[in-house]
Amino acid sequence: MVTLKHLAEQLNVSVSTVSKALHDSEEISPDTIERVKALAKYLNYKPNKVAISLKNSKTNTIGVIIPNILNHFFAKALYAIEKQASKQGYSIITCVSNEQNLKEANSLQLLSNGSVDGFIMSIAEETQLKQQTDHINAILQQNIPIVLFDRVSDDLDCDKVIIDDFGAAYEATKHLLLEGRKHIVLISDIDGLSVGKLRTSGYLKALEEHFEYNNKPVIINIEKGESIEERVAYLFKTYNSVDGIISVDNTSGVVALQKALKLNYNIPEQLSIIGFSDENVLQFTDPKLSTISQHTLDIGKEAVQLLVNRLSNNSPDNKVITTIKTNLILRETTKIVK
Amino acid sequence: MVTLKHLAEQLNVSVSTVSKALHDSEEISPDTIERVKALAKYLNYKPNKVAISLKNSKTNTIGVIIPNILNHFFAKALYAIEKQASKQGYSIITCVSNEQNLKEANSLQLLSNGSVDGFIMSIAEETQLKQQTDHINAILQQNIPIVLFDRVSDDLDCDKVIIDDFGAAYEATKHLLLEGRKHIVLISDIDGLSVGKLRTSGYLKALEEHFEYNNKPVIINIEKGESIEERVAYLFKTYNSVDGIISVDNTSGVVALQKALKLNYNIPEQLSIIGFSDENVLQFTDPKLSTISQHTLDIGKEAVQLLVNRLSNNSPDNKVITTIKTNLILRETTKIVK
DNA sequence: CTGAAAGCGCTAACAT
DNA sequence: ATGTTAGCGCTTTCAG
Numbered sequence: 001m002v003t004l005k006h007l008a009e010q011l012n013v014s015v016s017t018v019s020k021a022l023h024d025s026e027e028i029s030p031d032t033i034e035r036v037k038a039l040a041k042y043l044n045y046k047p048n049k050v051a052i053s054l055k056n057s058k059t060n061t062i063g064v065i066i067p068n069i070l071n072h073f074f075a076k077a078l079y080a081i082e083k084q085a086s087k088q089g090y091s092i093i094t095c096v097s098n099e100q101n102l103k104e105a106n107s108l109q110l111l112s113n114g115s116v117d118g119f120i121m122s123i124a125e126e127t128q129l130k131q132q133t134d135h136i137n138a139i140l141q142q143n144i145p146i147v148l149f150d151r152v153s154d155d156l157d158c159d160k161v162i163i164d165d166f167g168a169a170y171e172a173t174k175h176l177l178l179e180g181r182k183h184i185v186l187i188s189d190i191d192g193l194s195v196g197k198l199r200t201s202g203y204l205k206a207l208e209e210h211f212e213y214n215n216k217p218v219i220i221n222i223e224k225g226e227s228i229e230e231r232v233a234y235l236f237k238t239y240n241s242v243d244g245i246i247s248v249d250n251t252s253g254v255v256a257l258q259k260a261l262k263l264n265y266n267i268p269e270q271l272s273i274i275g276f277s278d279e280n281v282l283q284f285t286d287p288k289l290s291t292i293s294q295h296t297l298d299i300g301k302e303a304v305q306l307l308v309n310r311l312s313n314n315s316p317d318n319k320v321i322t323t324i325k326t327n328l329i330l331r332e333t334t335k336i337v338k
Numbered sequence: 339m340v341t342l343k344h345l346a347e348q349l350n351v352s353v354s355t356v357s358k359a360l361h362d363s364e365e366i367s368p369d370t371i372e373r374v375k376a377l378a379k380y381l382n383y384k385p386n387k388v389a390i391s392l393k394n395s396k397t398n399t400i401g402v403i404i405p406n407i408l409n410h411f412f413a414k415a416l417y418a419i420e421k422q423a424s425k426q427g428y429s430i431i432t433c434v435s436n437e438q439n440l441k442e443a444n445s446l447q448l449l450s451n452g453s454v455d456g457f458i459m460s461i462a463e464e465t466q467l468k469q470q471t472d473h474i475n476a477i478l479q480q481n482i483p484i485v486l487f488d489r490v491s492d493d494l495d496c497d498k499v500i501i502d503d504f505g506a507a508y509e510a511t512k513h514l515l516l517e518g519r520k521h522i523v524l525i526s527d528i529d530g531l532s533v534g535k536l537r538t539s540g541y542l543k544a545l546e547e548h549f550e551y552n553n554k555p556v557i558i559n560i561e562k563g564e565s566i567e568e569r570v571a572y573l574f575k576t577y578n579s580v581d582g583i584i585s586v587d588n589t590s591g592v593v594a595l596q597k598a599l600k601l602n603y604n605i606p607e608q609l610s611i612i613g614f615s616d617e618n619v620l621q622f623t624d625p626k627l628s629t630i631s632q633h634t635l636d637i638g639k640e641a642v643q644l645l646v647n648r649l650s651n652n653s654p655d656n657k658v659i660t661t662i663k664t665n666l667i668l669r670e671t672t673k674i675v676k
Numbered sequence: 677c678t679g680a681a682a683g684c685g686c687t688a689a690c691a692t
Numbered sequence: 693a694t695g696t697t698a699g700c701g702c703t704t705t706c707a708g
Contacts, residue, residue, distance in 0.1 A: 001395075001452065001480075003701055014679045019703060029677060044476075046451040050391045051701035054684050057339075059388065061431070069420070075413045082407070082434050091453065093399070094432045096420050113384040114339065114685090115429070138382075142339075258624050286596050341685055352695045357687060367693055389685035392700050452701090 002045045010039060022047075053114075062307060063116035065095045065107050067124045067151070073250055073296060074122065076278055077149065080300025081120055088308050090117075099125040105135035117311050118145040120303045123153060129192050131155065145310040149303045151193055159306040160321045161299050165195045168292045168326040169202030172246055172274045175328060177210045178337045179272055181244035184213075185235065187252045189222040199248035199276070218242075228255045236263055243271050250277035257285055257333060273333040287332030298324045340383045348377055360385075391452075400645060401454035403433045403445050405462045405489070411588055411634060412460065414616055415487065418638025419458055426646050428455075437463040443473035455649050456483040458641045461491060467530050469493065483648040487641045489531055497644040498659045499637050503533045506630045506664040507540030510584055510612045513666060515548045516675045517610055519582035522551075523573065525590045527560040537586035537614070556580075566593045574601055581609050588615040595623055595671060611671040625670030636662045 004022075008015045013032065021028045021036035028036075039045075053059040062085055066074040078094065085092050093116055095107035104124045111119070119139065127133060133155045140146060140158055149161040169186075176184050186203045190196035200219060207217050218239065222231050232255050235242065245260075247253030253275025257267070265271045267287055275291040302322050309315045330336070346353045351370065359366045359374035366374075377383075391397040400423055404412045416432065423430050431454055433445035442462045449457070457477065465471065471493045478484060478496055487499040507524075514522050524541045528534035538557060545555050556577065560569050570593050573580065583598075585591030591613025595605070603609045605625060613629040640660050647653045668674070 001701095004703095005701075015702085016680075016704080017678055019701095020678090023703090027677060032677080044480075046447075048392075048452040048701050050388055050397065050452045051684090052703085053388045054386075054392050054686095054700090055702050055704095057684070069413055069417045070410075072408075072410075075407055078432075079407045079434060082432060086433070091431050091433075091448070093429050094416075094420060095424070095429075096417060109384075110429070114386040114388045142382075262624060286600060339685095342687095343685075353685090354687080354696080355694055357685095358694090361687090365693060370693080386685050389700090390687085392684090392702095393686050393688095395700070 084304035165198035169199035173206035184244035422642040503536035507537035511544035522582035
């Protein structure tokens with residue numbers, strides 16, 4: 001690795017002269033600047049980032065901790081985060097918590113020793129279930145900023161990026177009601193998560209407000225380890241008058257659609273289905289699944305922005321919570337309502 | 339941030355005493371060790387990673403550059419890499435090349451300044467098409483080790499992890515031939531990639547060897563930007579005697595299956611389909627898609643292992659190329675052949 | 677215009 | 693058993 005010292009020795013000048021020259025300092029003669037730069041280029045000199053980080057107590061690196069990278073939502077969020085971070089001159093160090101509280105705590109611990117300037121994270125399921133956020137608060141107390149996205153916690157006083165989960169599910173349910181559906185079922189495999197609960201509330205609220213709707217809400221909560229396919233199959237078997245399905249996670253909607261097609265439901269005439277996901281994910285079904293779009297790219301981008309602002313002291317004192325809009329995208333598994 | 343200096347001042351000892359005490363040095367009295375450790379714990383001291391990296395000229399960080407994180411194969415590889423790296427005490431910095439040569443070169447450049455000890459990467463499509471690997475060779479010449487996986491290049495002399503693409507496609511085609519298929523079509527949207535070409539060769543070779551097979555090979559290469567759905571629809575329209583399909587990328591098989599079902603093909607009696615992907619990805623179709631499994635987790639794990647070995651000088655002088663086994667997983671879109 | 681020196685936080689060889 | 697010093701690569705103040 002080529003260092004300033006190497007350049008200095010070659011040119012018979014001091015290290016500080018080289019450093020200044022490379023920064024176009026006024027103190028250095030144009031002639032010297034040119035010679036230094038020429039040699040630097042020739043030897044492919046690159047300033048050692050670690051040394052600069054140490055000097056500046058700033059790494060220009062963001063720690064990103066996500067629960068599960070195989071979940072398309074998080075993969076896409078990570079994509080957006082990487083993109084925006086790179087645009088802002090930051091690298092990202094990625095850790096996967098695998099939904100485990102312990103791994104999450106370890107990652108936080110591991111990186112909070114000067115490796116990163118701040119964190120962007122979405123809370124592990126176990127952390128949410130047990131409401132154990134001490135490890136996260138410990139980081140905040142060290143004045144290392146954190147931006148939470150999607151899965152957040154009220155116990156944590158930091159910047160957050162969320163979507164209007166309640167409103168999104170409310171709107172989707174409303175749409176099915178306007179279609180005239182009488183037996184609307186909600187399916188969820190994320191009832192343990194804050195976002196899952198909010199979406200369920202939105203569904204319940206919509207049904208409640210629609211006073212012509214006389215049937216009880218039907219909620220299918222699929223636990224970890226249970227088979228989505230079996231639960232869905234059971235639904236169709238025991239409740240064949242179902243005419244509307246809202247899936248509030250990003251897979252069960254597809255499973256329900258496939259099952260319904262196999263059972264020869266006429267979609268959307270006889271049964272409407274709405275999924276919950278990112279814009280383009282679920283459209284490869286046939287018929288294309290109608291979905292509540294989460295605008296994942298915006299979520300990731302905004303998270304980076306909030307963190308960068310915080311790191312540059314461009315943020316207000318109190319924490320900011322950004323809500324990213326959702327969209328109900330009506331494709332082929334819902335009826336048109338005018 | 340708490341430093342050794344802080345601890346030293348509090349305890350009225352020197353910095354080096356503190357350092358040694360924390361490392362259980364024999365030179366230090368048990369009593370002092372205890373006092374130092376107690377205070378360190380109390381103040382939640384964590385050694386500054388940046389300083390250690392600078393001191394050791396070693397970051398314990400791996401740069402991972404992947405072409406596209408939204409491709410499930412790469413997401414899963416990244417997952418495996420992160421997991422194994424973490425197990426070995428390494429962090430990973432992730433960059434996404436977006437299939438672009440320039441972004442790939444930038445990421446390499448950006449991180450090769452001491453930020454990482456080595457790289458794990460899969461080459462961007464543009465890089466493969468244009469055979470422009472100078473930027474990668476430049477890194478190798480600086481003695482920064484690189485492990486390539488999946489998409490590799492013969493121009494690069496470094497450790498590699500690949501699968502037997504040729505053999506895998508060969509075996510899959512063979513299976514369809516044993517089923518007695520007479521009109522076997524190959525679909526690919528990755529003809530630009532080395533792995534795509536190898537898989538196609540395997541298909542051709544199998545047909546060629548099977549001398550009872552009289553029909554010409556039919557290869558559908560889907561270019562970037564073309565619609566897979568349309569090309570597949572066109573296939574069924576113009577070649578309705580098709581009775582076997584091999585998809586060598588990880589999406590077109592699903593599309594073909596959906597289309598065939600819609601056209602009321604009887605699967606697998608009338609038409610067999612084999613996809614190419616990771617073990618568990620494509621099984622959510624109904625009927626479950628038979629696939630060539632790539633054992634992505636093993637690929638990622640092995641890549642880390644090769645790099646770590648190289649970094650610890652545990653590798654042979656000449657470069658090692660590991661081939662990860664594939665599996666033909668026969669599920670419900672192929673017939674049983676005894 | 678150029679150079680010497682200090683310091684970021686840590687380790688390790690070398691005193692005492 | 694403890695302390696001093698030097699150095700990793702860089703920037704920056706202060707001196708010449």
